[in-house]
Amino acid sequence: MRQIVKHRQCQADAWSMPGEAAAAAGVVVSLADYLAVQAGTLASPAPAGAALGVQLEPADDEAQLLPFAAQLQLVVVNFPKSAEGRGYTQGRMLRERYGYCGELRAAGAVLLDQVFLLARCGFDAFDMAPGENLTLAAAELDRFSVAYQTVVGTVVQPHRRGQVG
Amino acid sequence: MYRYDTLDHTLVAERVAQFRDQTQRFLAGQLSEDEFKPLRLRNGLYIQTHAPMLRVAVPYGLLSTRQVRMLAHLARKYDRGYGHFTTRQNIQYNWPKLEEVPDMLADLATVEMHAIQTSGNCIRNTTADHFAGIAPDEIDDPRPYCEIIRQWSTLHPEFNYLPRKFKIAVTGSPADRAASQVHDIGLHLRRGPDGQIGFEVLVGGGLGRTPIIGKVIRDFLPREHLLSYLEAVLRVYNRAGRRDNIYKARIKILVKAMGEEAFRAAVEQEWALIRDTALLLDVVEIDRMRKYFRPLPYEKLPDIDVTAGREAAFVAWYRHNTRVHKVSGYRAVMVSLKTPGIAPGDMTAEQMDGLADLADRISSGEVRSTHDQNLVLGEVRQQDLYETWQRLTALGLATANIGTLADMICCPGLDFCSLANASSISIAHQITERFSDIDYLYDLGPLEIKMSGCMNACGHHHVGHIGILGVDKHGEEWYQITIGGSASGDSSLGEVIGPSVAKLEVANTLAALLDVYVSIREEDETFLQVVRRVGVTPFRERVYAPNR
Numbered sequence: 049m050r051q052i053v054k055h056r057q058c059q060a061d062a063w064s065m066p067g068e069a070a071a072a073a074g075v076v077v078s079l080a081d082y083l084a085v086q087a088g089t090l091a092s093p094a095p096a097g098a099a100l101g102v103q104l105e106p107a108d109d110e111a112q113l114l115p116f117a118a119q120l121q122l123v124v125v126n127f128p129k130s131a132e133g134r135g136y137t138q139g140r141m142l143r144e145r146y147g148y149c150g151e152l153r154a155a156g157a158v159l160l161d162q163v164f165l166l167a168r169c170g171f172d173a174f175d176m177a178p179g180e181n182l183t184l185a186a187a188e189l190d191r192f193s194v195a196y197q198t199v200v201g202t203v204v205q206p207h208r209r210g211q212v213g
Numbered sequence: 214m215y216r217y218d219t220l221d222h223t224l225v226a227e228r229v230a231q232f233r234d235q236t237q238r239f240l241a242g243q244l245s246e247d248e249f250k251p252l253r254l255r256n257g258l259y260i261q262t263h264a265p266m267l268r269v270a271v272p273y274g275l276l277s278t279r280q281v282r283m284l285a286h287l288a289r290k291y292d293r294g295y296g297h298f299t300t301r302q303n304i305q306y307n308w309p310k311l312e313e314v315p316d317m318l319a320d321l322a323t324v325e326m327h328a329i330q331t332s333g334n335c336i337r338n339t340t341a342d343h344f345a346g347i348a349p350d351e352i353d354d355p356r357p358y359c360e361i362i363r364q365w366s367t368l369h370p371e372f373n374y375l376p377r378k379f380k381i382a383v384t385g386s387p388a389d390r391a392a393s394q395v396h397d398i399g400l401h402l403r404r405g406p407d408g409q410i411g412f413e414v415l416v417g418g419g420l421g422r423t424p425i426i427g428k429v430i431r432d433f434l435p436r437e438h439l440l441s442y443l444e445a446v447l448r449v450y451n452r453a454g455r456r457d458n459i460y461k462a463r464i465k466i467l468v469k470a471m472g473e474e475a476f477r478a479a480v481e482q483e484w485a486l487i488r489d490t491a492l493l494l495d496v497v498e499i500d501r502m503r504k505y506f507r508p509l510p511y512e513k514l515p516d517i518d519v520t521a522g523r524e525a526a527f528v529a530w531y532r533h534n535t536r537v538h539k540v541s542g543y544r545a546v547m548v549s550l551k552t553p554g555i556a557p558g559d560m561t562a563e564q565m566d567g568l569a570d571l572a573d574r575i576s577s578g579e580v581r582s583t584h585d586q587n588l589v590l591g592e593v594r595q596q597d598l599y600e601t602w603q604r605l606t607a608l609g610l611a612t613a614n615i616g617t618l619a620d621m622i623c624c625p626g627l628d629f630c631s632l633a634n635a636s637s638i639s640i641a642h643q644i645t646e647r648f649s650d651i652d653y654l655y656d657l658g659p660l661e662i663k664m665s666g667c668m669n670a671c672g673h674h675h676v677g678h679i680g681i682l683g684v685d686k687h688g689e690e691w692y693q694i695t696i697g698g699s700a701s702g703d704s705s706l707g708e709v710i711g712p713s714v715a716k717l718e719v720a721n722t723l724a725a726l727l728d729v730y731v732s733i734r735e736e737d738e739t740f741l742q743v744v745r746r747v748g749v750t751p752f753r754e755r756v757y758a759p760n761r
Contacts (some may be wrong), residue, residue, distance in 0.1 A: 106456075117397055130420055131251065131334065137451050140371050141258070161235065168370035194223045194759030196364040198491040199371070 051182055053163070054151065054173040058182040060106060061175070063122060065155075066103055067076070075097035076124055079108045086116060106134040110142050117148040127156035130177070136169045140199065143170030160184055164191040168199055214275050214579060215505045217325040224367070225322045228329055233315035240312060256272040257303075257331030257372070258314055261631050267306045267314055268331040270320060273341035273359040273383070274302035274582040278569035278719055281580050285565035290315050296565070298550060298623055299556040300673055301380070302340050302391075302582040303331055308627050329367055334462075336366035336447070340382045342390045343583040346506060347591050351541040352402045353410050355383040357438060357502040361494065366442050371445045376454035377462035379447070380419075383412075392584055392700040394418045394427045395676060397464045398446060403433055411435040416446060416476070417468035420670035424706045425465045430477045436499065438484075441492035445484035449476070509577055509592055514542020519598050529655070530602050530613040535593075537603045542595055546576075548588035548605060549612040549620070553645040556638040558586035559625040565722050567608040575601055583621050585661075587615065604747045617654040618662055618723075622673055624681065626666030627690070633666030635683025635690035640664060640719050647720035657727060660740050663698070676700035678741045679723060680707045690716045696726065696752060697744040705745075710753045725756045 050061040053078045064071035066078055075094040077085070082102040082119050084090035094100045101122030104110055113120065123142060125135040135154065142148040155175035156210050176185050217225070234251075239249040253259075257268035269284070279538040281282045284304055291313050292306045299305055309317060322328055330337055339362045341355045342348065356471050361753050362381060366372070372379075382393040385402040393399030399415035418427025446464075453471070455461045468476045520528045536545040548568060550558050572580050572590055575597045575642075588610075593601055605611035614620050621644065624630065626637030640665065648654060662675030674680035680695035691713040698707030714722050729752050730740050744752070 130248075131374055132456070133334075133372075133376070133451055134372045134456075136374060137448055159248065161231075162374075165368070165370040165373055192224065192227045192368070194220045194227070195370075196220075196224070196367055197369055 050175065052153070052173055053176045053182050053186045054088060054153075056186050058186060063101060064080055065124070070098070072098055074122060076101040076103050076122060078102070079104055079112065079150070082116075083112060099133055103136055104135070106132050106138075108138070110138045113142065113148070114146045117142070117146045120148065121150045122153065123148065123150065124153045124155050124175070127158055130157040130159050130162065132157070134164065139166065139171050144199070151205045160188055168195065168197075170199075174190070188212040214356075215272075215502075221325070221364075222322075224236075225325075225327050225329075228256075228319045228327060228368070229315060229322050232318060236311065236315050251333060254333035255330060255335060256314075256318070257328035258311075259332065259631075261307065261629055264308045265311050265314065266629065267317060267328060268299070269304050269306070269328050270331050270338045271302050271326075271328060271582050272363050273306060273339060273345070273356050274343050274584075275345075275356065276580045276582065277324070278572050278578050278580065280324045280326055281565050281569040281572070283320060283326065285562040285569070287317055287320060288562040288565065290602040292322075292415050293442060294563075295559055295561045297556065297625065298560065298582050298586050298588070299637045300584050300586060300624070301338060302343075302584060303338055304582070307625070322482050324362070330373075330377070332371075332715065334377050334379075334758065335373045336369065336375075336379045336381065338380075339363055339366070340380070340391050340396075340524060342384045342386060342480040343581045343589050344390060344536065344545060344591070345581075346508065347538050347540075347543075347545055348386045348388075349537055350387055351385045351406060351539070353385050354506050355385040355400075355402060356501070356506045357499065358400070358402075358412075358436070359383050359441065360502055360505070361499075362443065365443070369421065369447075373453060375451055376456045377459065377464075378466065379450070381443075386656075387702060389700065389702045389704070390584070392676065393671065395420050395424070395673070395700060396427065398443065399427050400439075405433045405435065409435060412439065414442065414446075416480075417465040418704075419461065419463050419465045419676050420673055422460055422668045423463075423465060425469070425668070426704050426706065427465075428468060428473050430473070430480060434704060437494045437496070438488055439494060441488045441490065441654075442480075442484055444487060444492060445480050448483055449479045450619040453479075477748060508540075511540045512542065512594070513723060514540075514594060514596070517595050519595050526613070527599060527602050529651070530611055531598065533617065533655070534611065534612045534615045535598065538592070544593050544595055545592045546598070546601055546605075547583075547615040548580075548590060548610045549615055550587050550610070551614055552609055552612050553619065553649065554642060556625070557621050557641055560588075564608050564610060567604070568610065571601065571604050571608075573760075585620065587620070614651070614654065616659045616661075617651075618648055618657055618660045618727075619651075619654055620661070621645075622661070622663040622677070624665050624671035630666060630671075631670055633683060634668075635666050635679075635687035635692065635716075637664045637666045637672060637683060640681065640683075640692065640716070643720045644723060647724065657730070658737075658739050661699075662723075673700065674698075676704065677707060677708045678739075678744070679720065682712050682713075686713065692719050694719075694722055694726075696743065696749060699741055708749045710749055711757050714756075722756055727753050729755045 063074035103124040153173035401413040414431040415427030577592040627633040664681040665672035676698040695707030
């Protein structure tokens, strides 16, 4: 079973990804399939009682998930290459603009040295690239104790920190 | 100047620890060359022809003397006794050992310096006018805004994996001394309709393979919206910029592909959603930042004639290497890093220490770096200029050639850089040898020669009055010449005069171009003005004349 880092812990993944046999807990499909299921033009591939999640590719527009943000439990953002940067924007927008509160998972070519910035963009789960050490990846979430930018989850607005002390 | 607080110190210290860990994992074989590359680049570390090269950030070109002494220390301890100032106000070390780079960064952190994002596909060091705060025609000092941008862009979580590198320059004067029109974003401080301060915003300028002058996408942006607007531009670029072809990935290509209007509309649409969020800067925060750059308590001094009765060498230096200051009784002093026989921008550890001592004694304890690879002492009393000249002369930093042909911009070229097609430094030497008569250089007037060893245009050749580009022709080094470029307020891109010339012919070609100029100039016309008046043809005809 696939191991991921989720909520700072290494754990087994209960979901199936596109192309995999449907898992009992939840099934992740492409954005096109997800929208088709919601529109009623495609039968949901999820078994009865299983949740339906969605996987975004870099060129996908996450704004299309806005109507479903409250009901979605898992959004997977795929990084086909480690240099791919669009997913950072997708994650941030889902959290900050569309109010998505479910699991936000970075998957694909996700490297150890990227999880800190991904977490700052709102990701709380990481399906790491093959060969990456999950324990070390979880530890990377504490790499920096400070930051300059006001992003999701930041309490202090750092560029105004002169006012707050 | 800006001083780190606890947050800044903590962030830089944690960044050093992170890079030390990354370096150790690479040396231990846990990271491959390919995996380590984007990590080291985000810390300014290149693997070059001979050794790693470390590029250290000099935010908006401002250094304290304490920092200059640390740069000297690094040159001595980890390098071969010198450093190289770049066209983006940074400094590079060409001979460090990879395993010692974390120690260099730790040393830099003690003086509030770092190498964060001096390379890689992220937001680079923000550059500024080297006369910021002292230029008489300045609308506002750009440096407080640069520091706000520095902090915002440092480890920005969303914009660390952009399609390509991203460079921002800010100017506060109508005269553009920061080449802002050839940056991904150029910000020009302006006064708005009601007298409030803000920015004209240019996007999509750049050199490289596709040289383009930036387009104005907003005439006036009130300054409190600086970060939200930058974030909107970056978000549009991060989403839509091309990632399939490294040569088409800069924002200039996106602006061109979308069209100026569509790009502007996309930015404005995004900006409308974020302009009044936490990114809004309030006047308290801006003023807090401005206080770090407050003007000196200037003495009340009259302007004096410092040249009367002085030797010709001093008078020439005064005329060419000092500039007007907004406060009477003061001058800005250009420290020439264009000594004949030395690579442009190179400076030894001894020169750095000597200059730091001088800046402490007669200036403000600060040194500025310029985008044309010189340094500036910004606050020199006119009565101290003679002593300044003597001391700079003793340090080998008083060559009276600022603004002349000998004040060339030059990239490291094939001698150091693994990207280069051809050498630049040897061509600079060839040119300074050929044109060693300083009176001839003075007669030629203002002349900017800019030279790059490859298409990446680190030497800004497209915007040189005379541009020189090294090209590889069947394994030989050849040079393409352009004329008529400029990076000043009236920016323009140079035009190619014809087929590239052989390595040994570069200086001779320049001589032919200058002969044409001297023979057809009218009164005080500069080289650039003549090229703009008559075009390329007379120059081309002379250079490629069969009997030349």
